[in-house]
Amino acid sequence: MNVIVVGAGVAGLSTAWSLAKAGHRVSIVEQGPIPNPLAASGDHHRIIRRAYGAAAGYGRLITEAYEAWDEMWADLGENHLDPRGFICISREPGDEAEEYREGMEAGNYPFELFEPDAAAKRWPFLEPGSFRYAYFSPDGGALHCRKIATRLAGWLRVNHANVYEDSKVVEVDAEAGRIVLESGETMQADRIVVAAGAWVLKLFPELDGELKTWRTALAYVEPPADLKAAWQAAPVILNVGGAVDGYVIPPSGGAGMKFGSGLHRVPTSDADWNRQPVPGEGEAIRDLFSPPIARVEEYKITEVVTCAYTFTADEKFLAHEKGRCLVVSACSGHGYKFGAAVGRRVAATVGNDDVAGLKAWLRAEAGVT
Secondary structure, three states, X not given: OEEEEEOOOHHHHHHHHXXXXXXXXXXXXXXXXXOOOOOOOOOOEXXXXXXXXXXXXXXXXXXXHHHHHHHHHHHHOOOOEEOOOEEEEEXXXXXXXXXHHHHXXXXXXOOEEEOHHHHHHHOOOEOHHHOOEEEEEOOEEEEEHHHHHHHHHHHHHHOOOEEEOOOOEEEEEOOOOEEEEOOOOXXXXXXXXXXXXXXXXXXXHHHHHOOEEEEEEEEEEEOOHHHHHHHHOOOEEEEOOOOOOEEEEOOEOOEOEEEEEEEEXXXXXXXXXXXXXXXXXXXXXXXXXXXXXXXXXXOEEEEEEEEEEEEOOOOOOEEEEEOXXXXXXXXXXXXXXHHHHHHHHHHHHHHHOOHHHHHHHXXXXXXXX
């Protein structure tokens, strides 16, 4: 089967990888370079973790995610996962860190609980009087996004897929199985998979009721000199507690340390809107982390990176079928860790047409295998 994949983020690249392995003729079309620094999966690193609320269902899918990544590492001949584990910090009863702990308990997943003083002794960048407890799980770490994208694009080329960079798709004719590029050129296929991330609404505006786009930013920082060694050895911080929805990725894979927060986002109708950082934005993000990060004002901002995400209202993943086209949105702020698994599932659906089964899996519905 001749298949075009629109979008070379992690979902698109992984879909193309799995389609090529299944023997399909694959073309992947990306509006920018690969990796594209403006894409949701174009930053240096993303978190993988087992922790989800007990009702979310995604915690159990992490097993399949790890299996898919392992299959990919075998094909690429190199591993781009830093398995340093993760910690969560609870500052208020019922905050997200506590919800994640309850999910870990419900799934019988491993973690170790720390009282504040013990946590601050182990991780001296924490302020012990500012939180209720912390817990550590070895079941997580950081995925190195740009390395993964670069290696996947190379693997696709070696394995006879067509890889088109700087080729913006401006129209998808789902019924005819045809795409139109900004240059005016057209491409035809038996099936089209659209994994365009935050740009999907430009191609399928009818999904605006189900998908919403947000603009956010991440702050790369340099910690105080006396804490650099502690951060180099630290786990990922998945959640800093309270209402911040904040995470920290320590230096990993040659990339720097960054802070990100769900509080620092604004809705937008255009994924290209306001992609340049604004003055003071890095400091505003950084300051959200005090508490529980001690001496946060001493962390020097080295770079601010903007990002666009597409969310569903319940932060589940989405699939939409139209004619010969299958649209997949596995973003919602937590999709990267499932990238390889999403690619395998989407490629299988292209072959078996079980879109209902794909939708159930993407939503992590109970009983789905």
